Amino acid sequence: MVKCYLLPIIHCFPGNMEQKTDLKRKRSENFPKASLSYLVDLVEENHDVIKSKQTNSVTNAKNNQVWLNITNSVNARAGGPKWTVEQIKEKWRKSCSKAKLEANDIKRVRNKTGGGPHVEDVDDTTNKIIVLHEDAPHFFGIDGGIDVGVLKKMFPDAQEIKHSNESTEERPVFEMSLPVNPHTASSTCSKDSTMKNDVITTVASTEVNTSIAKSSEKWTEPKNQEETHVIEDDAKSSENMTRYEKRKVVEDFQIKCLKQEHIKLKNENIKLLSEIELINEKKVITVLKKKLIKLQLKKMRLDMKVENEC
Secondary structure (H helix, E strand, C coil): CCCCCCCCCHHCCCCHEEEEEEHHHHHHHCCCHHHHHHHHHHHHHHHHHHHHCCCHHHHHHHHHHHHHHHHHHHHHCCCCCCCHHHHHHHHHHHHHHHHHHHHHHHHHHHHHHHHCCCCCCCHHHHHHHHHHHCCCCCHHHCCCECCCHHHHHCCCCCEEEEECCCCCCCCCCCCCCCCCCCCCCCCCCCCCCCCCCCEECCCCHHHHHHHHHHHHHHHHHCCCCHHHHHHHHHHHHHHHHCCHHHHHHHHHHHHHHHHHHHHHHHHHHHHHHHHHHHHHHHHHHHHHHHHHHHHHHHHHHHHHHHHCCC
8 A cells, every 4th residue: 555645835835934924923013002093193194195096107106105104104103114014004994994883883873862872982093083084975874874784783683585586676675574564664764884794875765664564574474384484595595695796786776776866867957957948038038028118119209209390
């Protein structure tokens, strides 16, 4: 019998192992609060360049230079080269994500009836990050809309269920297995927002309430045992949906809402144009009336002159 021995792959690439060890050693460096606060101050000073959405070569070069200067300043304050530009960017990104979560939690609690329970105040560094992003819709969410992930966070016992194959007119909407009365369902969307799925979408309140009502009827009043099995199978299949598929459903619904808004604006534009035409016509009529009055006066003067000569 021939025995086969597999050599560890680690010994075959000693250089790569050393690089991984060095990278892990760099990642293990602690980032003190003082350095983080200083980083936020530097980003605040250069926020106009960092948040620029242009992608030309000049803007990219300026952005890279700004991050390099920030990295050098942070390392100089810390007493030596400890972090790379990529590590500084990653620290800033994680700090923004943390601040976004805290801001959304505060907003969700304050929007509840009665103001919600008391929420602990955020630290100064997090507050600075929130202020820097106060004009960014993606940071706080859109008023009047609802995050896809907020349904799961608000109702932990709920499950996502696909529409039956018979309904082909619309994309599937997230249906919840909740005991909601369709006659008393609220017609207003919740303004809560969360970071769970990081996808914010404006959902029509009537469609959300209709989907919840249908789901509650299925779960609370099943006609027989077979119907219950069908619902459970649909719930399991919805759990197997990939994140891309869920995002595709949300994007399709957003496109549909935008098209409806576009049609509405187009109709309003047509209405305004027609009103402008009416106003212009009235102006023309007014001018013609003035000319007619002048001609009448001129005629009267001529008649009086002729009478005097006679």
